[in-house]
Amino acid sequence: MGGKYRITGDKYPHMGRPRRRGRLILAAAASVVALGLAGWGTLQLIDVFTGGNRKASAADQKTDCLSAKPSAPAKALPEPAKITVNVYNATPRSGLAKKAADELKKRGFTIGKVGNAPAAYDKKVAGPGVLLGAPSATNGSFPVLGTQLQGAVPKTDARRTADVDLILGTKFKAFSTPQSxxxxxxxxxKPAPAPSC
Structure with missing residues (x-):
């Protein structure tokens, strides 16, 4: 071969793209991040299955127990014999108030008036019943009498006496069982249970 340039030897120069270091650095950084995430995930799984840092969780639990409020004392609810119940029938069924009053008397309640509901409630109570009494009855007589008739709606009026009206509604079928x-x-x-520490 003639010419200005002459190739000597048995190796030929290879013309290739110059290497880019940016791609190598990016690949190395991505692999380090992937390995770090894999290691962190493994540690999390180990903590889940072994219970993690038990000393720290025990200390947190003690702090929570110390900051928790003590359980409320037992409520002083009146006994059924101390609750005077007036039983009124707001349904078209006759004799219902008398039967309900007899049942409540068997369960220990003191029975007051028995009869048809006042005009404001007569045939206007869609649910099982309404408990009507003074505002003070909401924390005493209402909860006790409400255990006998699930679904009874408590309402207050301006009376100053301690008696409570039970107005039987159209969905009234029977009182709760004595056991229930x-x-x-x-x-x-019962007071609310205290947190176990």
Whole structure:
């Protein structure tokens, strides 16, 4: 071969793209991040299955127990014998108030007036019943009497006496069973359980 340039030897120069270091650095950084995330995920799984840092969680639990409020004392609810119940029938069924009053008397309540509901409630109570009394009855007589009739709606009026009206509505079928009422009453009287520490 003639010419200005002459190739000597048995190796030929390879013409290739110059290497870019930016891609290498980016690939190295991505692999480091991926390895770090994999390691962190492994540690999280180990903590989940072994219970993590038990000393720290025990200390947190003690702090939570110290800051928790003490349980409320048992509510002083009146006994059924101390609650005078006036039973009124707001349904078209005759004799319902008398039957309901007899049942409540068997369960220990003191019975007051028995008869038809006042005009404001007569045939206007769609649910099982309405408990009507003074505002002070909301924390005493209403919860106790409410255990006998699930779904009764408590309402207050301006009376100053301690008696409570039970106005039977159209959905009234029967009182709660004595066992169910007793269980509900026991649950009302119990204080909320304290957190176990």
């Amino acid at each position: 009422a007793a269980a509900s009453l026991a649950a009302l009287a």
